[in-house]
Amino acid sequence: MAGNSGFLVLSHQLRTMVAPLVAALRQRGITPYVxxxxxxxxGTGEAADWQADVGALHLGDGHGLREADVDETLARLAAEGxxxxxxxxxxxxxxxxxxxxxxxxxxxxxxxxxxxxLRDKLAxxxxxxxxxxxxxxxxxxxxxxxxxxxxxxxxxxxxxxxFASLGAVRADRLGGAAELxxxxxxxxxxxxxxxAFEGAPSFLLEEFIDGVECSFEVSVQRGSATVHAVHEKVDxxxxxxxxxxxxxxxxxxxxxxxAVQRGIDHVxxxxxxxxxxxxxxxxxxxxxxxxxWEIVEINPRIGGAxxxxxxxxxxxxxxxxxxxxxLLDQPDTxxxxxxxxxxxxxxxxxxxxxxxxxxxxxxxxxxxxxxQRIARITRRPARVEVLEEKxxxxxxxxxxxxxxxxxxxxxxxxxxxxxxxxxxxxxxxxESYLEIGYRP
Numbered sequence: 393m394a395g396n397s398g399f400l401v402l403s404h405q406l407r408t409m410v411a412p413l414v415a416a417l418r419q420r421g422i423t424p425y426v427x428x429x430x431x432x433x434x435g436t437g438e439a440a441d442w443q444a445d446v447g448a449l450h451l452g453d454g455h456g457l458r459e460a461d462v463d464e465t466l467a468r469l470a471a472e473g474x475x476x477x478x479x480x481x482x483x484x485x486x487x488x489x490x491x492x493x494x495x496x497x498x499x500x501x502x503x504x505x506x507x508x509x510l511r512d513k514l515a516x517x518x519x520x521x522x523x524x525x526x527x528x529x530x531x532x533x534x535x536x537x538x539x540x541x542x543x544x545x546x547x548x549x550x551x552x553x554x555f556a557s558l559g560a561v562r563a564d565r566l567g568g569a570a571e572l573x574x575x576x577x578x579x580x581x582x583x584x585x586x587x588a589f590e591g592a593p594s595f596l597l598e599e600f601i602d603g604v605e606c607s608f609e610v611s612v613q614r615g616s617a618t619v620h621a622v623h624e625k626v627d628x629x630x631x632x633x634x635x636x637x638x639x640x641x642x643x644x645x646x647x648x649x650x651a652v653q654r655g656i657d658h659v660x661x662x663x664x665x666x667x668x669x670x671x672x673x674x675x676x677x678x679x680x681x682x683x684x685w686e687i688v689e690i691n692p693r694i695g696g697a698x699x700x701x702x703x704x705x706x707x708x709x710x711x712x713x714x715x716x717x718x719l720l721d722q723p724d725t726x727x728x729x730x731x732x733x734x735x736x737x738x739x740x741x742x743x744x745x746x747x748x749x750x751x752x753x754x755x756x757x758x759x760x761x762x763x764q765r766i767a768r769i770t771r772r773p774a775r776v777e778v779l780e781e782k783x784x785x786x787x788x789x790x791x792x793x794x795x796x797x798x799x800x801x802x803x804x805x806x807x808x809x810x811x812x813x814x815x816x817x818x819x820x821x822x823e824s825y826l827e828i829g830y831r832p
Contacts, residue, residue: 396423398447398474399716400465400497402457402481402490403428405584409482409712411442412700416713420720422477423447427465429457432583447474456587457486462493478719482712485588487511487692499719502692506667510692511553514596516666520687523665525658528686533595535569545600551576552594563597582794601686603678604646607695608659609703611714615669617660620711621703622652623695626819627756639756639822640697641807642706645814647679658685666690672715674699698755698804701780705806706751752808753779754818758826760785760800763793768829769801774821780804783826801826 478499624644
């Protein structure tokens with residue numbers, strides 16, 4: 393794609409996977425243009441590793457992007473003779489903005505209303521019920537209904553639109569309705585999530601879904617869905633008013649192939665019922681004790697943490713590249729050996745041979761304690777060498793005093809050599825791979 397063809401990347405505060413998006417676009421001969429909200433420190437240091445590779449970087453006036461920022465940038469680029477082919481963002485709160493931009497550009501994306509319905513967890517649940525695809529009850533949260541619950545432990549409270557599990561908590565752990573209002577107000581003041589929690593507090597009350605939780609990494613082209621990877625969440629913990637997703641394994645080890653296939657079939661039906669005809673999606677669902685599947689949420693974007701590189705190792709599909717290709721209406725993503733995110737396991741001396749031909753991955757996310765100052769960061773290697781890691785903090789940093797999860801690092805392993813079962817002691821070993829020490 394020669395000439396002045398470009399692609400707009402919507403970034404939150406100069407972060408949100410800009411570097412791999414820029415690399416994937418450059419690989420396709422497309423010039424990336426970045427529109428970002430301003431970081432809290434008003435600096436541009438985070439852009440240093442990719443800024444030289446973009447056609448231009450535009451910063452909005454606020455810490456969160458708005459439609460006006462998109463309109464202004466589209467007009468500016470058009471005046472400069474740039475022909476935009478599409479827009480993309482991995483930041484959940486910008487997904488509607490991305491659809492809005494693509495509608496203006498003429499790229500093939502979901503309708504804004506479809507994105508809004510997917511992100512609204514109550515509207516999504518009601519639509520699934522209309523199609524007979526869920527038995528889970530869900531209602532707008534109100535103090536009266538909450539007060540009449542006979543067994544609050546069988547219910548879950550979460551924001552109607554939100555992410556990073558902020559405000560998601562079992563109902564019996566909630567001190568009262570006023571606690572939700574306070575939580576929402578604190579989230580609205582959190583500069584890191586600027587624009588994500590606005591207006592009046594809006595929560596839903598939902599029947600608790602028991603079972604093994606998995607995420608399905610799906611691409612949809614012209615209404616046809618393909619599942620590229622299924623990750624089982626093997627270490628879920630509640631912390632304060634957040635559910636922490638500490639570790640995932642791919643493919644699932646607690647479920648057989650038949651159960652996973654039923655999950656794929658259920659996810660495919662749910663996407664069709666919700667009018668999802670294109671894009672890359674991160675669908676969370678639970679395999680219940682009675683053998684059925686229930687959708688937890690459908691995210692119209694790629695998954696976070698190490699979902700993208702894990703899927704690449706497992707299936708050879710680069711989800712970021714796949715998403716760009718769908719927006720360009722291209723049939724296939726880049727092959728594994730040409731992908732900018734490909735990991736050279738042979739050069740690293742990692743044995744990835746498997747008798748059944750299945751590449752298996754495991755990743756762990758490490759979280760920090762709110763308000764604490766970091767004294768040291770240490771690593772304790774597990775029996776399998778780490779394939780890739782990222783650490784987001786440094787010695788001397790003070791972590792924000794917030795109610796949300798605070799990512800401090802993550803690590804990815806290729807565990808093919810361990811076989812189809814995930815050893816419990818390996819899971820425990822990896823908990824201490826990255827240790828954060830705090831000052832007293």
